[in-house]
Amino acid sequence: MxxxxxxxxxxxxxxxxxxxxxxxxxxxxxxxxxxxxxxxxxxxxxxxxxxxxxxxxxxxxxxxxxxxxxxxxxxxxxxxxxxxxxxxxxxxxxxxxxxxxxxxxxxxxxxxxxxxxxxxxxxxxxxxxxxxxxxxxxxxxxxxxxxxxxxxxxxxxxxxxxxxxxxxxxxYLHNKEYRFTPGKVDILRHGSDVTLISLGSLVNKAYKASLDLEKESIDVELLNIPSIRPLDRDGILNSILKTKKVVTVEEHSLHGGIGSLTAEIIAENKLDTDFIRLGITEGQFSKAGPRDQIRSYYGIDRKGIYNTIKKILK
Amino acid sequence: MITNEYSLPPDKIKERAKNIRKKIILMNSHAGQGHTGADLSETDILASLFFNILHINKDDLANPNRDHFILSKGHGAGGFYCTLAEAGYIEESLLDTYLKFDSRLPGHPVKQKIKAVELNTGALGHGVSVGVGLALGAKLSKRNYRVFVLTGDGELQEGSVWEAAMSASQFKLDNLILIIDRNTLQLADRTRKIMSVEPLKDKLDAFGFDTKDIDGHNPAEIIEQTNNLDLSCGKPHALIAHTIKGKGISFIEDKAVWHHKVPVGEQVTEAIEELE
Missing domain, CATH: 3.40.50.970 (Thiamin diphosphate (ThDP)-binding fold, Pyr/PP domains)
Structure with missing residues (x-):
């Protein structure tokens, strides 16, 4: 950083x-x-x-x-x-x-x-x-x-x-010593209150939201998923086992992205967890317009992520 | 300089083609399925390629300077497998496993299973683009290999073929030789009745190809016309090989219904006798 x-x-x-x-x-x-x-x-x-x-x-x-x-x-x-x-x-x-x-x-x-x-x-x-x-x-x-x-x-x-x-x-979210490993999650922040999972273009938004939440003493564990296949299922599982609350955020349809993959992990391991997926609503085409407004509409921007984490912690 | 390991003359290729046709009849009837019409249509072209034209050696397929062959009409896998068996690329006994569960010889060729296969074809209209890439690779890396792509004629209805044709000419790929198995039939009916590709030679010429009509059942002509291609003319080549679907077996010849049908019972004996 x-x-x-x-x-x-x-x-x-x-x-x-x-x-x-x-x-x-x-x-x-x-x-x-x-x-x-x-x-x-x-x-x-x-x-x-x-x-x-x-x-x-x-x-x-x-x-x-x-x-x-x-x-x-x-x-x-x-x-x-x-x-x-x-x-x-x-x-x-x-x-x-x-x-x-x-x-x-x-x-x-x-x-x-x-x-x-x-x-x-x-x-x-x-x-x-x-x-x-x-x-x-x-x-x-x-x-x-x-x-x-x-x-x-x-x-x-x-x-x-x-x-x-x-x-x-x-x-920049990583310093130059960072090494990408296929099949490994990248834990950008360690935390214990909630697991926040994101990938690609939205990781920096998720990171900023986690800083906002830190000011309110909310301790976010932020998982960056640079490798979707192979996927570090254990890395995701271990974090959810710890926090028992998970939010996924992606600029992708809610069908078939990291939210769906996380749902598989939760279901297959019978995890007792609160879970909210953020992304483009499944079953319809995306709204069109300036990108920041689209992100705001679907709650996949800094503020939307912040609000969702507050909601899941209630 | 790599040469063909067989380099057979046309009369010997005719004998090999006859053997391949027998294998096709026996293999397809044994499997109970197969694209018999397409397999027999392409036989003389494949025999000419593998026993004379291709600069390739079955024990040296990793050689970066060897010629390449892509069977874009992947449903002709049966004819291809029988040619590979006749030429010693695969064991003859493997033909008995054709279409069986987890066989090395599924209904469309798979490169991970058979070394001489370069691309997993079966969906039509893919081979020409990949051939363009291979031919362009030779130009970029200053190698002399040639790239042969065999398509069907119904296959030319796929738009991707024409994207590839446009680029072959743009990139001046005179090392690319497109052979069209022009049997005038597709799955459902006559190609001209469904979606005509005519005037084919004019179309290919207009796309910048050096185009020739040839007899696709005459090894002497296939070889001569291929040898006569000007490989420094700056234009890709197209050989419209006029063929008869099901060639060699009178009751199979030129009938759309034999696109995906195999001989059974007495038909097998009859077919083999006719080939003798």
Whole structure:
């Protein structure tokens, strides 16, 4: 902690791509007219031959990435998450996952990052859909340090991976000694009153809410979930066993995200616990509008998290 | 330079194709299921590829400079397996396990089960994009291998094929050879009655392909036309291989109903006798 500046996670992603090539990783980045979405320019200036732009054709984007991986490259896709998830779903399922190819899918601007552009541009089902595909690892970085760690892990290890990325400026939640471990929860704050579980873009909101609550002597245990598959079920279980109160918060449908996964853990272990899930209401499309207002509407912002924790502690 | 480990002349390939067809009949009737029409349609193309055209050696599949083959029409798995058995890539006895529980030979090919399989196909319209990626990979890493993708003709109704075609030409992939098993039938009926892909040669030409019509049952022609391709012309290649679905067995030939049907009882003997 203590680093006050904020950084766009995509810039960290691209800087890490550059670092990886310098380390000798044979990387190629495939974009679908998404050179600005992916902020790939600094990489492209250094390594123009390592960027392939396939135009507006997501099925082909994933198929070509698979072919490049079969020819020996570490293949990275970088385009908007909603189009990656929905338009190229079958290529992801068969050519990346079922065929177990070495493709790293970066779903950019996930959640409701596109704000006023509306549901065509939201990816609030990406975790749910990726969990439905047998084997793909699913990661979501919460800050610049974790982004670098996750990108390096993805590039250095074989197999299909999906990395849920966000846009906008993100504060630092970790110091540079932090090490991302797949299949491990990251306990950002230890506490005993309530377990607060979040991932990706909302972890910093959850962190701020926990600071607000600290002023009222409410002791929040904050679990950041950078690794959704593999999932540290024991890490989550142990925290809930301790606090017996749990709130999950995600910029994702309440169907099939971290709230659902936590519900599985509670049910399978017959835990006697209070439990509230925050996210986009299941069974309907999200409201559209400025992102902060969407977050406020669904109670997944700092204030909404604060209020929910007060409610669960009553 | 890798060459084909068999490099057989056309008359020998015809004999191999006959053996493959017999295997298809016996394997499918034993399994009680299978895409017999598609398997027989592609047989001469696969035999020409695996016994002559492909620069590939079954004991050296990890070689980064070998040619690549993707069966985009994954439902032709039966014909593919029988070709691999005839060419010694898999044991002949494995064919008896076709479609059985947890077999290495399921109804569509799986790369984790059989080394020569490059992609888990079965959903149509995937192979060309992956072929484009493989061909582009060769260009980017300055290697000389060629990429062959075999599609059906009904498969060309998938939009993803044309996304891939556009990019093959944009990236000047003259190391990509698309072979279309043009048997004019799909699952339900004649392709032209359902959703015509004609004028096919004009379409492919317009997408920037170097396109040729060939006889997909004549190994001499398949080999000659493939050898004659200009691999530095800056254009991807398409061979429209005119075929007959169910080729070789008169009661199966050119009938949509045999897309997913297998010979039973006396039909098996009849089919084998006809092949002799």
């Amino acid at each position: 203590g680093v006050s500046e904020k950084t766009d996670l995509r810039n960290i992603m691209v800087e890490t791509f550059i670092k990886a090539v310098k380390e000798g990783i044979n990387l190629v980045v495939v974009v679908g007219d998404s050179t600005s979405t992916s902020k790939i320019a600094p990489f492209q200036e250094l390594y123009p031959e390592r960027v392939v732009n396939v135009g507006i054709a997501e099925q082909n984007l994933v198929g070509i990435s698979v072919g490049l991986s079969l020819s020996g490259y570490v293949s990275v896709t970088a385009n908007a998450a909603p189009f990656l998830i929905a338009r190229s779903n079958e290529q992801v399922k068969n050519d990346v996952c079922y065929s177990e190819t070495n493709v790293k899918l970066f779903g950019l601007n996930a959640g409701v990052a596109y704000g006023s552009l509306g549901s065509t541009h939201y990816a609030i089902d990406d975790i749910s859909i990726m969990l439905g595909l047998g084997n793909i690892k699913i990661f979501a970085p919460s800050d610049p340090v974790e982004t670098e760690q996750i990108v390096l892990y993805a590039l250095k290890n074989k197999g299909p991976m999906y990395i849920r990325m966000d846009n906008g400026l993100f504060p």
